[in-house]
Amino acid sequence: xxxxxxxxxxxxxxxxxxxxxxxxxxxxxxxxxxxxxxxxxxxxxxxxxxxxxxxxxxxxxxxxxxxxxxxxxxxxxxxxxxxxxxxxxxxxxxxxxxxxxxxxxxxxxxxxxxxxxxxxxxxxxxxxxxxxxxxxxxxxxxxxxxxxxxxxxxxxxxxxxxxxxxxxxxxxxxxxxxxxxxxxxxxxxxxxxxxxxxxxxxxxxxxxxxxxxxxxxxxxxxxxxxxxxxxxxxxxxxxxxxxxxxxxxxxxxxxxxxxxxxxxxxxxxxxxxxxxxx
Amino acid sequence: xxxxxxxxxxxxxxxxxxxxxxxxxxxxxxxxxxxxxxxxxxxxxxxxxxxxxxxxxxxxxxxxxxxxxxxxxxxxxxxxxxxxxxxxxxxxxxxxxxxxxxxxxxxxxxxxxxxxxxxxxxxxxxxxxxxxxxxxxxxxxxxxxx
Numbered sequence: 260x261x262x263x264x265x266x267x268x269x270x271x272x273x274x275x276x277x278x279x280x281x282x283x284x285x286x287x288x289x290x291x292x293x294x295x296x297x298x299x300x301x302x303x304x305x306x307x308x309x310x311x312x313x314x315x316x317x318x319x320x321x322x323x324x325x326x327x328x329x330x331x332x333x334x335x336x337x338x339x340x341x342x343x344x345x346x347x348x349x350x351x352x353x354x355x356x357x358x359x360x361x362x363x364x365x366x367x368x369x370x371x372x373x374x375x376x377x378x379x380x381x382x383x384x385x386x387x388x389x390x391x392x393x394x395x396x397x398x399x400x401x402x403x404x405x406x407x408x409x410x411x412x413x414x415x416x417x418x419x420x421x422x423x424x425x426x427x428x429x430x431x432x433x434x435x436x437x438x439x440x441x442x443x444x445x446x447x448x449x450x451x452x453x454x455x456x457x458x459x460x461x462x463x464x465x466x467x468x469x470x471x472x473x474x475x476x477x478x479x480x481x482x483x484x485x486x487x488x489x490x491x492x493x494x495x496x497x498x499x500x501x502x503x504x505x506x507x508x509x510x511x512x513x514x515x516x517x518x519x520x521x522x523x524x525x526x527x528x529x530x531x532x533x534x535x536x537x
Numbered sequence: 538x539x540x541x542x543x544x545x546x547x548x549x550x551x552x553x554x555x556x557x558x559x560x561x562x563x564x565x566x567x568x569x570x571x572x573x574x575x576x577x578x579x580x581x582x583x584x585x586x587x588x589x590x591x592x593x594x595x596x597x598x599x600x601x602x603x604x605x606x607x608x609x610x611x612x613x614x615x616x617x618x619x620x621x622x623x624x625x626x627x628x629x630x631x632x633x634x635x636x637x638x639x640x641x642x643x644x645x646x647x648x649x650x651x652x653x654x655x656x657x658x659x660x661x662x663x664x665x666x667x668x669x670x671x672x673x674x675x676x677x678x679x680x681x682x683x
């Protein structure tokens with residue numbers, strides 16, 4: 260395979276990764292890392308660097324549309340970034356202290372549990388109409404959005420901000436430690452702990468993952484993990500895919516998004532467990 | 538001192554508030570759009586320059602494998618001085634790394650814009666929140682020591 264073949268095929272695969280990522284609020288690393296390592300036999304360190312690029316591209320590409328359409332909860336997203344960026348910076352300096360295999364096993368189990376819990380919440384879909392959460396009330400984190408599939412305005416209240424913050428801190432840590440899985444913990448934090456509607460959770464996760472990834476991107480760049488011949492096709496492809504995907508989210512039913520997310524979560528969980536065991 | 542946004546008292550104030558919030562959303566969306574468009578343009582120029590300099594790369598079939606460019610020993614800029622050197626030589630890989638920089642900076646700029654927007658909305662709590670996030674991001678780049 261010549262460099263041109265590589266750039267073209269990786270670019271096309273990245274379009275699919277961007278579409279999927281923009282729908283479920285993940286960075287597309289779930290597609291990019293295995294494709295690069297298993298299909299193209301690229302070094303895992305470079306694949307993780309490409310995953311960081313893919314996360315930022317998905318985030319900026321999709322969030323441009325989601326913010327404008329009010330699908331993103333801007334205030335909640337910015338507030339929770341306090342925890343994710345702090346986690347990302349601490350994580351970058353814990354890498355050498357903690358055994359990676361143990362971390363993969365641990366988060367494999369955590370994500371498997373999140374997948375089950377997210378699936379079980381499919382029936383409790385009605386958003387909250389009152390909240391006694393002090394932080395959410397003081398900072399006015401509640402919101403509303405227009406659901407294209409339901410053809411109505413949906414307003415919702417936010418709760419569980421403390422648990423949400425804790426889960427977001429862990430999400431930032433994981434993103435920096437393992438280079439993958441940051442969005443995989445953000446969506447459950449908002450969906451399960453804070454009771455945001457599913458589409459708002461994925462759109463807000465999408466908005467946040469770019470900032471989390473940017474907080475660890477400097478380290479990856481300095482370590483020489485961001486290879487231009489990989490990052491160019493990944494970024495271009497993902498940006499195209501995310502722009503297309505962001506037009507689709509509104510039209511899909513919430514339970515469809517939830518199901519796609521659960522399936523992706525199970526795949527990431529298995530990938531992590533496999534890395535932990537072997 | 539009042540930490541939260543003062544609730545609007547009249548309908549007129551509520552309208553002005555909503556317009557400010559809408560402005561914030563549109564500005565943030567615009568920053569992201571510009572960052573995305575600019576980085577894609579730079580990536581495309583970088584790829585074109587790289588393939589133009591290395592005609593052997595640009596063949597659809599042949600013996601040259603991309604693995605020579607994606608091995609841990611591959612040469613590409615991963616520091617600011619390396620990036621300037623590469624750009625000065627007009628290398629495609631340097632241009633692509635520049636595009637990656639624009640892509641990485643975009644979310645950081647979006648946070649900076651939010652600081653301004655929240656202070657215009659007279660919302661001290663959210664302004665502090667965004668200043669903190671911005672500071673951590675800047676710190677992360679210094680800690681990386683690129």
